[in-house]
Every structure is written in structure tokens, then in C-alpha cells.
Amino acid sequence: MMVPLFFATVVACKPAATDAPAVAAGPPPAAVQAPAANPDEGVVAAWNGGQLTYGDVKKDIAMELTKLEADYLTNRYDTEMGAVDEQLNQALIEAEAKSRSMEATALLKAEVEDKAQAPTESEIQELYNANARKLRGKTLEEVRPDIERAVKQQKQSERYQAYVTELRTKYGAVVQLPYPNLPRIPVSVDDDPSQGNADAPVTIIQFAEFQCPYCGRARESIEEVQKNYEGKVRFVFRDFPLGFHDRAVPAAIAANCAEPQGKYWQFHDALMSNQRALEEADLQRVARDTQLDMDKWETCRKDPAVEAEIRKDMDDGNKAGVSGTPAFFVNGVFLNGALPYERFKAVIDRELANKG
Numbered sequence: 500m501m502v503p504l505f506f507a508t509v510v511a512c513k514p515a516a517t518d519a520p521a522v523a524a525g526p527p528p529a530a531v532q533a534p535a536a537n538p539d540e541g542v543v544a545a546w547n548g549g550q551l552t553y554g555d556v557k558k559d560i561a562m563e564l565t566k567l568e569a570d571y572l573t574n575r576y577d578t579e580m581g582a583v584d585e586q587l588n589q590a591l592i593e594a595e596a597k598s599r600s601m602e603a604t605a606l607l608k609a610e611v612e613d614k615a616q617a618p619t620e621s622e623i624q625e626l627y628n629a630n631a632r633k634l635r636g637k638t639l640e641e642v643r644p645d646i647e648r649a650v651k652q653q654k655q656s657e658r659y660q661a662y663v664t665e666l667r668t669k670y671g672a673v674v675q676l677p678y679p680n681l682p683r684i685p686v687s688v689d690d691d692p693s694q695g696n697a698d699a700p701v702t703i704i705q706f707a708e709f710q711c712p713y714c715g716r717a718r719e720s721i722e723e724v725q726k727n728y729e730g731k732v733r734f735v736f737r738d739f740p741l742g743f744h745d746r747a748v749p750a751a752i753a754a755n756c757a758e759p760q761g762k763y764w765q766f767h768d769a770l771m772s773n774q775r776a777l778e779e780a781d782l783q784r785v786a787r788d789t790q791l792d793m794d795k796w797e798t799c800r801k802d803p804a805v806e807a808e809i810r811k812d813m814d815d816g817n818k819a820g821v822s823g824t825p826a827f828f829v830n831g832v833f834l835n836g837a838l839p840y841e842r843f844k845a846v847i848d849r850e851l852a853n854k855g
Contacts (some may be wrong), residue, residue, distance in 0.1 A: 510836030513823030683831030756799035
């Protein structure tokens with residue numbers, strides 16, 4: 500099915516990229532030895548009077564190399580899983596079509612195109628409003644055919660996914676592609692707010708902030724993890740407010756100051772559920788709604804130590820290679836962005852199997 504023209508695939512809030520400075524090429528070194536049997540001992544640069552080993556260089560970029568390796572393995576897995584899904588779905592569609600004595604195209608028309616609901620006026624208006632800036636002043640009527648087509652494609656895509664899920668259940672399909680054994684990045688839970696048993700075999704550390712919409716979307720996957728792995732997963736929230744979100748730090752301070760009164764998670768959930776309401780009046784309203792002692796809460800917000808703790812979270816995140824939100828570490832395995840529940844499940848299941 501076609502992906503709607505108006506939908507992006509970004510799953511994380513990230514600062515704008517900056518151009519890397521050009522590096523001038525210098526003359527080759529006088530002599531460079533071939534790497535030794537142990538790569539960390541191999542000489543990678545030499546000059547009259549000195550040399551650099553790979554170990555000398557690696558110690559400064561170890562975290563970057565770990566992330567690159569994790570990114571490669573994850574991207575490879577995504578590519579492989581995409582191929583598995585596509586070919587499995589096609590095989591099931593053909594099997595079902597054969598069982599019903601019809602062509603696969605006819606089956607898809609009957610089960611997907613014909614059963615996908617028609618776009619409603621409110622859905623058309625909502626998509627138009629969401630893309631008004633990109634449309635550069637064009638009226639709804641001017642772009643209505645394109646928007647209707649995009650909504651229709653989205654509904655057909657959703658119906659297609661629902662239908663192939665039905666077929667997988669009917670035919671007892673099981674995907675057995677193993678999740679890669681990703682390198683681990685050491686990250687401390689610090690003393691940040693957590694949910695779940697401290698002795699749980701799996702710890703998920705999230706670096707996130709309240710103004711990033713992808714952090715809000717990620718909450719759905721986390722809640723499903725907590726429901727399905729109760730007692731097996733501990734969830735830790737660490738602050739990582741991005742510089743271009745002006746209300747991220749005040750919101751983080753407000754939430755952290757609910758912690759001494761045992762109301763952190765109520766405050767956290769209230770902010771995540773309405774990320775456009777982070778102005779001072781909004782924070783005050785949430786504080787009252789969660790029945791905080793307002794005097795203690797206000798005193799806490801003025802304490803420099805609270806913001807210092809948030810900055811420490813950011814420093815730890817930077818050291819671990821976090822560059823956008825949300826970022827997750829599942830027993831040290833890095834997962835980037837507002838990912839679906841299935842991605843967390845694959846990593847958690849592997850962790851639990853290894854510990855079993």
C-alpha cells in the first residue's frame with residue numbers, strides 16, 4: 500500500500516544538524532605499520548620520533564564506534580525484518596486467495612480497498628490544518644483531492660495491516676528472525692524517578708523531555724511494556740531537555756519538584772498527555788490538580804540543585820551518545836526514537852532469555 504504523501508517518518512526530536520568543518524589532507528606519514536594481531540596494538544600513524552596505535556585513537560571515540568555498530572546492526576535487522584514481513588504477507592495473501600478461488604488482487608480489493616472507510620470531513624480538515632504551513636496558503640478546496648487521497652491511502656494502509664494480522668492468526672504464522680546481539684552502553688539509573696521492581700531483570704532508562712511530541716508518543720509503547728512484563732521490567736526516566744524547546748527545562752523542574760511529595764508520575768503523565776500546555780499557568784494548574792502542597796512545590800522550584808540535577812542527566816545522556824529524544828537503553832542496549840512496542844519486546848525477550 501502507498502504511504503500518504505503528508506506523513507513523515509521522523510520518530511525523534513533532534514537539534515538541527517550543523518555542517519562538519521572540512522579537514523585538510525596532509526602529507527602521508529613516513530611509515531605506517533600493518534595492524535597487529537590485536538587491533539588495539541596496531542600502529543595507525545607514525546612519524547619520526549613517535550607513533551599512534553589504534554588503541555590510542557579508539558579510547559576517544561569508543562562510544563561513537565559502539566553507537567555506529569549498534570546503528571548498523573539495527574538498520575540491518577530492520578531491512579531483514581522488512582523483507583520477512585513483505586514476503587510473509589504476500590505468501591499468506593496468495594494462500595488465502597487460492598483457498599477462495601480468486602486472484603490475489605481481487606482478494607485485496609475485497610478485503611482492503613472495499614473495507615477501508617471513506618475519509619470523513621473532520622479527518623480531511625485535520626490533515627489540512629496539520630499541513631497548512633507546507634501548503635503555503637492554498638485553501639482546502641484547492642488541495643482537497645490530494646488530501647482526500649492521502650487520508651484514503653492511510654486508511655487503506657491501516658486496513659491492510661489489520662488484514663494481514665488476521666491472516667497471520669488464521670494461518671498460525673510465526674516470525675523467528677532473531678534480534679541482533681547489540682553492543683551495550685553503560686548508563687546509570689542515577690537517583691531518578693522509576694517505576695517497577697528495582698531488582699527486575701530488565702531496566703529501561705529513557706532520556707526524554709516534556710515538550711518533544713515523540714516523547715509523548717513513546718509513552719504508549721512503554722505502558723504496553725509495563726503491562727505485559729509486570730515484575731520483569733524497571734522503567735527509569737531521566738531528563739534531557741533540548742535547547743530549542745523553551746518550556747522543556749521549566750516543565751522538568753516542575754515535575755521533579757513533585758517527586759518529594761510522591762506525585763512525580765501523576766505530574767509526568769499530565770504533562771506528557773498535553774505537551775502544548777507547558778506555560779507557567781499550565782504547570783500551576785497541574786500542581787493543583789495533583790494536590791501538591793503549593794508552598795513546598797514553589798520553594799523546590801527555586802532550588803538551584805533541581806536544575807543542576809537535570810543538567811547532570813543531560814551530561815550523562817551526552818556521554819552515552821544521546822543526541823535526540825526519546826532515547827532508550829534497555830539493559831544498555833540503545834534504542835532511538837518513538838519505537839513501536841514490538842521493538843522493545845524483541846530486545847526484552849532476548850534479555851530475559853539470556854538471563855534464564
